[in-house]
Structure formats: C-alpha cells, structure tokens
C-alpha cells in the first residue's frame with residue numbers, strides 16, 4: 242500500500258467532525274490578548290493575514306452551534322504580529338504557535354513572548370509571530386482543521402485546501418522578499434502530550450500505516466527538533482541549556498526512531514510521514530529552523546501547563562541569547 246495515499250473519504254471526515262465539541266474560546270483566550278497587543282501598539286504591529294472559509298462545506302455544526310461560512314470566517318480572523326522593521330538589517334526571527342491547535346502551550350508561549358519580551362528585544366532583532374495558526378483546532382482541542390487536515394503536513398504548495406498553512410507561507414514569502422535576506426531562525430512551538438497515543442495512530446492509519454498506542458512514545462520531558470541543515474551548530478545545544486533550567490529534558494535514547502542527543506533530535510527529512518512540515522518550509526527561508534516538543538503532563542496541573550509555556554518562551558529567548566553572545 243502506498244503510505245502516502247489518504248484512505249479517508251467525506252463520510253470518515255463527517256464521522257470525525259460529529260465527535261468534536263468546542264472546548265476553548267479563540268475569542269476569549271486568544272483574540273482578547275491580540276486586541277490588547279493592538280491597543281498597546283509600539284513596536285508590535287498586529288496584522289490580519291486572511292480569512293478562513295468552510296471551503297466545500299455550507300455549514301458546520303459543533304456543540305449544537307451551526308456556523309455558516311460567514312460565521313466561520315468571522316469566528317476565526319487570522320493575525321500575526323510584526324515587531325520592528327524587517328528591512329533594517331537586524332536578525333529576523335519567526336515564531337509560530339498553534340500549528341496543532343490542541344498543543345496550547347505553543348499558542349500561549351507565543352502570546353507571552355509578544356506581551357513580555359518582543360518589545361524589549363526589538364533593539365537587536367525583528368520578529369514575525371503567528372500565535373495561533375489553526376484556530377478551529379484550538380477551539381475543539383484537536384490536531385486537524387475542520388476538513389480533517391493536519392496543518393503540519395501541509396506547508397507545501399500541493400495543499401491549497403489547507404489555508405491554515407498556505408496563508409502563513411504567503412506572509413513568510415512576502416516578508417522574505419521584502420527583507421531581502423534569509424531569516425536568522427524560526428521556531429514552531431509544539432507539545433507531545435499523552436493524548437498523542439490516541440491521536441497519532443489515527444493519523445498514521447488513515448494513510449495505511451499500521452500503528453497502535455504502544456508504538457507511540459511519549460517522552461518524559463522536552464526535546465527540540467533541529468533541521469539537519471541548520472547553520473548555527475551551537476544554537477540547539479544552547480537552547481537546551483536554557484530550557485533545562487525550567488523543565489526536564491527527555492531522557493530517552495531514541496524518539497520515534499531518531500537519536501536523542503541530550504534533548505536535540507535531527508529529523509530524518511526524507512520520511513514520507515514528515516512531508517510538508519512547517520519547520521521544513523521555514524528552513525527554505527531561514528538559516529536555522531526548529532520545532533519544540535514539550536511534555537505538559539510532566540507535572541499535575543496547573544504546574545504542567547505553566548512549565549510548558551515557560552519552556553516555549555525560554556526556547557525563543559535561548560535563540561536570542563545565543564545570537565547576542567556568539
């Protein structure tokens with residue numbers, strides 16, 4: 242069986258959608274903070290980057306709420322923040338959160354970075370920050386878009402039906418040509434929570450790859466996936482040195498088949514299950530690209546979530562600290 246062939250049809254998607262419920266509010270938990278950033282202004286400029294639509298569906302019914310395509314577009318306005326002037330020659334950094342909507346510390350880590358750090362670092366850097374790439378998935382606490390696509394397998398131009406990824410690519414490509422140089426570093430903020438034992442087999446099985454919960458390792462700690470062609474060789478190690486002061490590093494020798502070098506994984510880029518990653522697209526425009534993976538269940542709540550957010554923010558600050566001191 243061709244492992245890339247999608248075995249799901251519309252009826253499989255409808256069955257999956259029927260099980261979804263709203264569990265968080267994009268408006269209350271994300272847009273309210275973006276609105277506050279807009280009001281504060283200063284170096285942080287909030288920009289809309291397009292509208293999501295229901296595409297081939299006329300309406301969507303979730304948690305007894307029926308959304309028309311206009312309701313859907315209005316519910317999920319897309320925003321990123323541009324901090325500083327990306328044409329001024331200072332290092333440009335990209336941060337993306339919520340590529341997987343259920344991995345909430347990525348969303349909150351990106352927002353905290355904007356609220357607490359971006360303005361005070363703008364004398365040395367410029368930033369593009371996308372706090373919540375996949376807002377429907379954020380609200381239903383899932384990995385996929387409303388049309389059951391994984392945004393983190395859709396960062397290539399063969400997937401026009403996943404605008405959550407395509408619209409980010411549009412912004413990044415435009416910014417790259419405006420800046421006239423590669424971005425210095427990019428980081429995509431993720432988690433590997435216990436629920437991946439349920440969610441990941443589903444994703445693999447859909448593409449004809451047999452996988453059970455027992456095949457999915459949930460590392461007990463943080464790890465960082467570094468692109469194999471990253472230019473700043475000490476950057477990943479420096480990030481780990483900073484992050485291990487706020488959360489434990491994954492002790493496993495191997496993670497999903499890749500060697501764990503004390504918290505740093507160099508991803509096998511040729512794997513068919515890894516095509517279309519955010520990190521891989523970003524690397525085409527950047528010297529260095531990373532993906533964080535955090536284990537929020539390492540402590541009971543609320544400590545686990547708070548530590549996960551701190552680890553996301555520390556990752557971004559670790560990149561800046563490395564660049565300031567090299």
Ligand SMILES: [Zn+2]
Nearest residue numbers: 341344431432
């Ligand atoms: Zn993820």
